[in-house]
Amino acid sequence: MSMPRPRVALFVTCLVDLYRPSVGFAALRLLEQAGCQVDVPHTQTCCGQPAFNTGDRATARDLARAVIDAFQGFDHVVAPSGSCAGMIAHHFPSLFDDDPGYRAKAEALAGRTHELVSFLVDVMGMERVAASYGDRVTYHDSCAGLREMGVKAQPRRLLDSVQGLSLTEMADPEICCGFGGTFCVKYPDISTRMVTDKCRDIAATGAGTLLAGDMGCLLNMAGRLKREGSPVKVRHVAEVLAGMAAEVPPIGEGKGP
Amino acid sequence: MVQITSPAFKANAARALGDAGLQKALGKAKGAFLQRRAEAVARLPEFEQLRDIGRDIKNHTLANLDVYLEIFAANVERAGGKVHWCSTAEEAREAVLEICRKAGARTVTKGKSMISEEIAVNDHLEKHGIVPVETDLGEYIIQLRGEHPSHIIAPAFHLNREDWEADFRRLHTDLDPDRVFHERRDILAEARTKLRERFLAADVGITGANFLIAETGSSVIVTNEGNGDLTQTLPRVHIALASIEKVVPTLEDACALLRLLARSATGQDFSVYTTFSTGARRPADLDGPEEYHVVLIDNGRSNMIGSEFQEMLRCIRCAACMNHCPVYGVTGGHAYGWVYPGPMGSVLTPSLVGVDKAGHLPNASTFCGKCESVCPVKIPLPKLMRHWREREFERHLTPAAVRSNLAIWAWFAKRPGMYRAATRLAVGALSLLARGRGAFSSLPLAGGWTAGRDLPAPEGGTFMARYAQMKRRG
Numbered sequence: 001m002s003m004p005r006p007r008v009a010l011f012v013t014c015l016v017d018l019y020r021p022s023v024g025f026a027a028l029r030l031l032e033q034a035g036c037q038v039d040v041p042h043t044q045t046c047c048g049q050p051a052f053n054t055g056d057r058a059t060a061r062d063l064a065r066a067v068i069d070a071f072q073g074f075d076h077v078v079a080p081s082g083s084c085a086g087m088i089a090h091h092f093p094s095l096f097d098d099d100p101g102y103r104a105k106a107e108a109l110a111g112r113t114h115e116l117v118s119f120l121v122d123v124m125g126m127e128r129v130a131a132s133y134g135d136r137v138t139y140h141d142s143c144a145g146l147r148e149m150g151v152k153a154q155p156r157r158l159l160d161s162v163q164g165l166s167l168t169e170m171a172d173p174e175i176c177c178g179f180g181g182t183f184c185v186k187y188p189d190i191s192t193r194m195v196t197d198k199c200r201d202i203a204a205t206g207a208g209t210l211l212a213g214d215m216g217c218l219l220n221m222a223g224r225l226k227r228e229g230s231p232v233k234v235r236h237v238a239e240v241l242a243g244m245a246a247e248v249p250p251i252g253e254g255k256g257p
Numbered sequence: 258m259v260q261i262t263s264p265a266f267k268a269n270a271a272r273a274l275g276d277a278g279l280q281k282a283l284g285k286a287k288g289a290f291l292q293r294r295a296e297a298v299a300r301l302p303e304f305e306q307l308r309d310i311g312r313d314i315k316n317h318t319l320a321n322l323d324v325y326l327e328i329f330a331a332n333v334e335r336a337g338g339k340v341h342w343c344s345t346a347e348e349a350r351e352a353v354l355e356i357c358r359k360a361g362a363r364t365v366t367k368g369k370s371m372i373s374e375e376i377a378v379n380d381h382l383e384k385h386g387i388v389p390v391e392t393d394l395g396e397y398i399i400q401l402r403g404e405h406p407s408h409i410i411a412p413a414f415h416l417n418r419e420d421w422e423a424d425f426r427r428l429h430t431d432l433d434p435d436r437v438f439h440e441r442r443d444i445l446a447e448a449r450t451k452l453r454e455r456f457l458a459a460d461v462g463i464t465g466a467n468f469l470i471a472e473t474g475s476s477v478i479v480t481n482e483g484n485g486d487l488t489q490t491l492p493r494v495h496i497a498l499a500s501i502e503k504v505v506p507t508l509e510d511a512c513a514l515l516r517l518l519a520r521s522a523t524g525q526d527f528s529v530y531t532t533f534s535t536g537a538r539r540p541a542d543l544d545g546p547e548e549y550h551v552v553l554i555d556n557g558r559s560n561m562i563g564s565e566f567q568e569m570l571r572c573i574r575c576a577a578c579m580n581h582c583p584v585y586g587v588t589g590g591h592a593y594g595w596v597y598p599g600p601m602g603s604v605l606t607p608s609l610v611g612v613d614k615a616g617h618l619p620n621a622s623t624f625c626g627k628c629e630s631v632c633p634v635k636i637p638l639p640k641l642m643r644h645w646r647e648r649e650f651e652r653h654l655t656p657a658a659v660r661s662n663l664a665i666w667a668w669f670a671k672r673p674g675m676y677r678a679a680t681r682l683a684v685g686a687l688s689l690l691a692r693g694r695g696a697f698s699s700l701p702l703a704g705g706w707t708a709g710r711d712l713p714a715p716e717g718g719t720f721m722a723r724y725a726q727m728k729r730r731g
Binding site for chain 1: 267270271274583584587588620621622623624625626627629630643645646647648649650651655659663666667669670671673676680683684691693694695696698703705706707708709710711712713714715716717718719720721723724725
């Protein structure tokens with residue numbers, strides 16, 4: 001007798017929704033390959049992190065309540081972002097210190113929310129993917145994924161199974177790229193310097209492709225690489241793991257007029 | 258007096274980013290700190306457990322701070338010392354001046370102490386005709402240059418060897434022009450020669466305190482140069498300056514925290530000198546001061562007790578947070594504009610000088626979380642910075658443009674139907690503007706982004722619209 005397939009809700013995240021729908025489709029494909037039954041709750045918008053980190057707790061709480069309501073009744077909630085998953089898994093409960101009802105719901109949701117790649121490996125036991133990608137890549141550890149969600153070995157393990165792919169680590173893959181949500185537009189000088197340092201480390205690997213698991217960092221690094229005229233291609237790790245690289249140009253590359 | 262330039266953080270940071278000498282110094286010093294800490298932590302298997310122990314010791318002490326301070330004070334007096342309770346910087350400055358006057362002091366030597374920067378005691382002494390001499394090597398050059406420390410354990414973090422050499426040649430007028438300064442050792446030798454005379458001439462020695470021990474009434478300092486010992490044992494009078502949160506209950510507690518301190522700070526297992534001072538010299542003692550004073554300073558800290566910032570008072574001033582901070586790493590410490598830079602300063606400075614002045618500091622963080630991950634007493638620094646952002650938001654100190662953008666975005670985000678329509682329109686408009694290009698090099702209203710990087714164009718269509726379409730098609 002086979003195990004019942006877990007019911008998983010995909011939390012698309014606003015940047016994937018707006019900027020890179022392919023990452024959402026890649027996540028769907030990977031979750032299905034891992035044996036999940038996937039739903040995309042249609043009332044989802046944003047986890048509220050921009051409000052939370054700007055100090056607007058009231059708005060953050062309203063949006064958190066909406067997420068909690070939209071994602072009830074699933075075995076797991078999975079996001080292709082360590083940052084958004086971290087918001088739900090680590091910060092939602094603290095928003096409801098004076099609302100015991102929602103606090104309990106927030107804690108329950110927090111306990112079943114995961115970042116995509118770590119979910120595939122740690123929860124679903126995925127050991128390999130059936131994809132190929134003929135390039136040398138380097139992988140940036142996005143801060144929230146790494147420090148809040150423990151994403152480190154899982155993407156590397158799955159990338160290791162991608163045919164034709166080799167991974168070269170950069171000097172310090174764990175140092176922040178300088179995105180930081182609204183930080184990058186509030187302090188553009190500092191942010192630009194941080195992403196410039198990051199791009200120097202990326203270039204030094206000689207890799208043809210940069211991968212990471214969070215759209216914010218990817219847009220930041222792709223934008224800087226583009227500005228520098230770098231030939232390095234930038235993709236969300238899920239696109240490569242799902243074998244979708246041929247279906248969509250790299251981030252920041254056009255389809256042509 | 259330390260001028261507060263925190264309101265000009267952006268301009269300070271821009272200047273720092275363009276300062277080639279500073280950038281060189283930051284690059285060199287930072288790398289060494291990170292590597293040494295990582296190695297020290299790797300050598301101690303129980304380091305993570307020790308962090309929990311350190312946190313718990315500090316939490317327990319803060320929960321009973323009044324009790325331990327009273328025990329400490331009673332034990333200082335029992336050992337023949339004197340405690341001066343000071344609730345403000347002014348009171349602390351006055352207390353120090355008064356002790357110096359009674360001792361008839363003309364010069365005082367000083368060990369490195371951040372609280373002495375906070376209360377600006379040097380200026381106060383100078384104004385009253387007493388010469389303070391900094392004896393920590395880094396502090397010594399900083400004083401020669403008329404600057405303030407840019408780092409809490411390495412005051413001259415922002416300087417290169419060439420800067421030292423140039424300053425010595427400029428300011429040590431008796432220096433032989435043929436003297437060479439090839440290495441750190443050469444710099445040290447020159448400073449030592451000058452400082453030896455001062456140590457012997459000083460009437461009063463002022464140090465900070467890394468810990469105060471309640472059960473023994475002792476103050477503890479750690480140094481690598483031994484200057485602290487010469488400062489506190491040679492003169493007739495020793496003054497230890499300490500803020501109230503430095504107290505720990507027992508000798509054992511201090512030892513647990515000492516095991517965390519040097520490893521987190523410099524990556525040493527232990528500092529070269531760790532000195533416990535208890536009371537004044539007793540009849541049978543071979544050396545030591547005739548008078549031992551502890552100036553115990555609140556200066557705003559008791560307001561943090563019971564607030565959401567209480568955890569900040571666990572800080573043992575190791576500087577691991579700033580050593581590992583990617584923002585500090587490119588701006589250096591002076592950009593933060595007051596005594597305490599880096600992540601710990603971004604929480605502490607608003608508490609001590611007001612968030613109206615220091616509002617930039619808790620915002621100038623990507624919340625990468627590295628600081629919290631290396632903090633030896635597990636202070637949740639990003640969380641505390643976020644609490645400052647909340648205070649700013651409540652008080653309408655957040656810039657108006659940020660507030661209105663956030664409000665517009667939130668209005669849509671709370672209405673999924675409207676949000677779907679608006680995001681579809683926005684992506685459609687951006688795609689039209691991009692006309693097949695992959696990225697924008699400039700875009701109206703996106704100057705903050707496009708000043709230093711292109712803005713990738715959206716792939717086309719929102720996920721939610723494309724997913725709905727796919728579902729309809731089956």
